[in-house]
Structure formats: C-alpha cells, structure tokens
Amino acid sequence: MKKLMLICAVVLGFAFTASAQTDTKPEFKFNEESHDFGKIPQGKPVTTQFVFTNIGEEPLILTNVQPTCGCTIADYTKTPVKKGDKGIITITYNAAATAPFSKGIVVTSNAKTPQKTLIIKGEVVAAAAAASTR
Template sequence: MKKIFLMFAVVIGFALNASAQTTPAAAPAPDPNKPEFKFNEEKHDFGKVPQGTPVTTVFTFVNTGVDPLILTEVKPTCGCTIADYTKTPVKKGATGKITITYNAAVAAPFSKTIVVTSNAKTPQKYLTIIGEVVAKAAAPSTR
C-alpha cells in the first residue's frame, strides 16, 4: 500500500511540475499609431551666465507619431529650475514647446535634468541644461 501511495504522489508531483512550466505569453506588439517626439535639441548649454540673472531656453519638439502627443508632466529635478510647456494635445506633425528657466543664484557650474512624461512610445524623455554661473564683478571701492 505504501508503494502505491508513493507512486501516486510521484505521478501527481510530476503532473503539477509539468503544468507549471508553461511558456510565457508573447509581448504585445507596439502600437504603430503611438505618438513620439523629435526635439530640436535635448541638451542646451547656456555658457557663462552672470550670477543673479535668470536664463531661459525653449526646447521645441514635433510629434512624429500618428496619435496626438500629450505631455502629462514636465518636472525639473531641482527647485532652481522652472518649466512651462504645451498643455494641449500636439497633433501629428505639429510642434510643441517646453520653456525652461534657470535661476542663476549660485556662482558655480551647473547641470540640471528635466524629466518629460507623456503618452509617447518613449514615455519619459530627459532634457538637460548646463552652464556656468559666474560671480558679478565687485564694484570698485572708493577710499
């Protein structure tokens, strides 16, 4: 009786093991109609910036996809950077803008990243601004 019970347990074990080894489901095909952006540039160099003078640049993009492109969030990684962007859907072939303003308060080189989230094939894009904030020349003293 023990042998029959042991054989029955082994057969059940093999059956369960075989059923657990199913092939993974194929990944869904990418949607060919999804929107996508093409930026005029993804990195902007401000060069030397006088301390205390905010600087602004505009990243322009085109929707190269079929469906409308919707930016859901444009988030700088630093409080010293402000972003404004096209909030309406950007149709196929149309352009949108992301305006970035950097507050040049501290005299030092800088490199800041802006995370752009959307409904595009590439749902997150990273834009970068770089430069160097230089201290204003001190006023000559009158002694």
C-alpha cells in the same frame, strides 16, 4: 500535403498579426535635447525653449514636465500636439549660486518613449566676470 497547408496557414496567420500591430503612438523629435547656456551672470535667470515635433500618428500629450531641482522652472504646451505639429517646453534656470551646473528635466507623456530627460548646463559666474567674457 496537410502539413504543407498547415504550415502555410500558420505563416499567413503570423503575417496578418504582424501587419495589424503597426505602432501609431505619438513620438517626440526635439530640435535639441541638451542646452548649454555657457557662462551666465549670477542673479540673472536665463531661459531656453526646447521645441519638439510629434512624428507619431496619434496626438502627443505631455502629462508632466518636472525639473530635478527647485532652481529650475518649467512651462510647456498643455494641449495635445497633433501629428506634424510643434510644441514647446520653456525652461528657466535661477542663476543664484556661482558654480558650474547640469540639471535634468523629466518629460512624461503618452509617447512611445513615455519619459525623456532634457538637460540644461552652464556655469554661473560673478556678474563682473560674465561681462568681461563676452
């Protein structure tokens, strides 16, 4: 009988511990995590916005948004994003050299997944070639 009560107590203890550990951390839900610009004319910077929603309980705070190269500029929501609210990460790519490109942008935050990488890609073509493909 004592063993049965001890087993019940242990199982009950695990159940309470598991229920007390509900994760309330913030979390991203992006509309898209990769953006394809397609063919873009050389010398004309292009911009896109990555919109996200905080689907966690606590406010989501972006601490850094770092492009992986100097040809890309990032701007982002600097205030905490409350549960259910949206934030924006704006990325501008300087289309200087003609060539295909794929660039990563590392987003650091207080989310369950503390680092997330967004991708921009496309192909920079000579200005006359870009006009003829549209």
